[in-house]
Amino acid sequence: MNGNGLTILPVGGGGDFAPGTASNMSLPIKLISTDFDGTLFAEFENPPIPERLVSLIGDLQARGAKWVINTGRDMSSLMEVLARARIRIQPDFLVLVEREIYQHDGVRYVPVPDWNAACARDHAALFAEVRPEVASLMDWVNARYRATVYEDAYSPFCLIAGNNGEADLIHARMNEFCARFPHLTVVRNDVYARFSHANYNKGSALARLSQMMDVTRTEVFAAGDHLNDLPMLKSEYASRLAAPHNAVPEVKAAVARQRGFVSRLTCGNGVAEGLEYHLNGH
Numbered sequence: 001m002n003g004n005g006l007t008i009l010p011v012g013g014g015g016d017f018a019p020g021t022a023s024n025m026s027l028p029i030k031l032i033s034t035d036f037d038g039t040l041f042a043e044f045e046n047p048p049i050p051e052r053l054v055s056l057i058g059d060l061q062a063r064g065a066k067w068v069i070n071t072g073r074d075m076s077s078l079m080e081v082l083a084r085a086r087i088r089i090q091p092d093f094l095v096l097v098e099r100e101i102y103q104h105d106g107v108r109y110v111p112v113p114d115w116n117a118a119c120a121r122d123h124a125a126l127f128a129e130v131r132p133e134v135a136s137l138m139d140w141v142n143a144r145y146r147a148t149v150y151e152d153a154y155s156p157f158c159l160i161a162g163n164n165g166e167a168d169l170i171h172a173r174m175n176e177f178c179a180r181f182p183h184l185t186v187v188r189n190d191v192y193a194r195f196s197h198a199n200y201n202k203g204s205a206l207a208r209l210s211q212m213m214d215v216t217r218t219e220v221f222a223a224g225d226h227l228n229d230l231p232m233l234k235s236e237y238a239s240r241l242a243a244p245h246n247a248v249p250e251v252k253a254a255v256a257r258q259r260g261f262v263s264r265l266t267c268g269n270g271v272a273e274g275l276e277y278h279l280n281g282h
């Protein structure tokens with residue numbers, strides 16, 4: 001145990017790490033990118049974020065690594081659920097709505113201004129083109145499914161489907177719609193989906209963060225469980241990948257194909273196992 005009660009783990013595989021060293025020189029992972037729901041956080045578990053994972057991330061942060069929660073949630077919904085989880089660690093960065101980047105300045109989370117401004121500008125221009133066509137897509141959905149479709153601050157078309165099977169069918173229709181608009185794409189997470197600009201996703205945001213931190217992809221760990229995580233579960237952005245047992249088959253396959261770690265444990269326990277795997281020199 002070190003001074004703050006966290007367990008220091010041997011890392012680097014070569015035994016070159018001296019416990020208690022503040023330096024991150026030997027740290028194989030300098031940026032940890034975790035999805036939130038179903039990856040870090042299990043709503044019906046107690047605690048919802050396991051101590052094993054909190055300790056691991058806390059140790060890495062104490063030694064200079066940075067942690068980003070890379071989620072589809074917006075600020076208020078993430079802050080509320082994080083506060084309720086009452087964990088003793090705090091993310092250094094947030095990627096919200098799968099596209100906006102925020103950095104903790106010691107007091108609060110502040111936007112990364114140039115990225116977020118470009119993101120807002122590009123979405124506004126694209127959605128201005130798309131918006132007039134959206135009503136027909138909403139009609140198509142409403143005529144066939146008991147689903148909720150709406151516009152919110154982040155997208156002119158948002159979907160909450162009745163179940164994943166119907167979400168798959170509506171998703172396919174949304175993909176057809178996207179073919180008419182360069183840069184328009186679907187972000188899908190379970191029964192939820194929305195339109196977004198193809199240049200902004202969990203992966204491009206992670207690449208931007210890596211650039212800001214001056215870390216290479218081999219120093220980046222990423223873990224996720226659903227389709228909206230696929231853009232960041234790419235070895236071009238993070239060569240240390242992990243998926244928990246509850247991840248959808250597409251995510252497990254993508255992680256396995258890129259020599260990542262697919263855990264037999266669910267949610268945060270699976271992510272902890274994945275982090276340990278990569279810290280132990282794999």
Ligand SMILES: [Mg+2]
Nearest residue numbers: 035037038226
């Ligand atoms: Mg998730």
